[in-house]
Amino acid sequence: MIIGIIKEVQKYESRVSITPEIVKKLLKNEHSVIIESGSGDKSFYSDSLYKNAGAKIAESSADVFKESDILFKVNPPNESEIKQIKSNSTVVSFFQIKDEVKNIPHYINNKLSILSMSHVPRTTLAQNMDALSSQSNIAGYKATIIGADHISKYMPLLMTAAGTIKPAKVLILGAGVAGLAAIANAKRMGAQVYAFDVRPVVKEQVESLGANFIEVESDSDEGVGEGGYAKEVSDDYKQKQAELINETIKSMDIIISTALIPEKPAPILINKEMVESMQPGSAIIDLAAVNGGNCELTKCDEIISHKDVIIDGRSYLPSTMAQDASQLYAKNLFNLFNHIYNSENPLNLEDEITNGSLILNNGEVNNEILSKFLEEEQK
Secondary structure (H helix, E strand, C coil), X not given: CXXXXXXXXXXCCCCCCCCHHHHHHHHHCCCEEEEECCCCHHHCCCHHHHHHHCCEEECCHHHHHHXXXXXXXXXXXXXXXXXXXXXXXXXXXXXXXXXXXXXHHHHHHCCCEEEEHHHCCCCXXXXXXXXXXXXXXXXXXXXXXXXXXXXXXXXXXXXXXXXXXXXXXXXXXXXXXXXXXXXXXXXXXXXXXXXECCCHHHHHHHHHCCCEEEXXXXXXXXXXXXXXCECCCCHHHHHHHHHHHHHHHCCCCEEEECCCCCCCCXXXXXXXXXXXXXXXXXXXXXXXXXXXXXXXXXXXXXXEEECCEEEXXXXXXXXXXXXXXXXXXXXXXXHHHHHHCCCCCCCCCCCHHHHHHEEEECCXXXXXXXXXXXXXXXX
16 A cells, blocks of 8 residues: 655644654555655654655655555645545545535545544544544643743742742643643642543542642533543533632633533633633633634634733644654554554454544545534535
8 A cells, every 4th residue: 555645734733644663664564655755844854764764755745646545644635635635545634524524525526535533432442543642642731831931920839038939820621631731741840730620530530640620519420421522511510610610710820721522612611701800910721722712712823912811822732842743643643554454354344443533435424423514514
């Protein structure tokens, strides 16, 4: 199988879908690799490294599209790229169905297959294929560093001859992979850390990292969705949640919000009035910005200030650590590819990982969420 890699052209994107190390593994498994010149430059993987690993260097993306059977990407192909993909080939990338519905007819008409790194099931067997987790881990880590940079305070407790400086207070909204990474790094930096999540089951994880878990009093686990993800909660719960967050954020220096619901807009957890009740000089790092944000005032990929509160909506934090992010993503992608296209039983739709990740199979819909989106489009 010929595997193609092209430059990621999305704004702010610095990652590359495979590294020279993974090229060697693919060649060992009797695949060929063709990569557009310069694809790894922003991640500090030069053409010479890929060439020495055994990849063929192409002068343009057109050459890659022409030769490859399967395309490895970080972001989904844009409209121009989609038109160049060969019929009956496969694309592997992060793929949010709600954002890509408009392009689905072209995929279907050209009998393309889509493997989505965003839809790898959250199972023990699939842990080493879970790119959402590996990239979210980076985002959570980096968010604490950015938050510390935004505020004009120390993070840890500091005792000096001139007096004692109290530690910064950090609130993490959402204790998934990104949230837990943020908690761990904020604690390492010496901050006083608090965390909130609609899923009571994560309380033990939060507290094991040394953070204080704040929770809405409830008799049910209504915030726990399929696969352990958060899901939308009732209006009554939302009201209690808003009151709790409103009271808590008044004393916080940094808020890192990470709350996401798969294939839906991010829930608004911080409204304008809450922002205006925060301390001057405090900061919100909104990791849900790409899906609308957890803060009402967030602007995706912008840093703004409202009433002396900084709101950072950058959605590309993993890309700011492109070398490590690419290394982890490439390993995730290779493990998924190796699992799905194994020599014993390739593309086995009875396999949970294959079936969950395969959105389109030779132009045929293989995902319930996509089917529903397409039905809505036709109404």
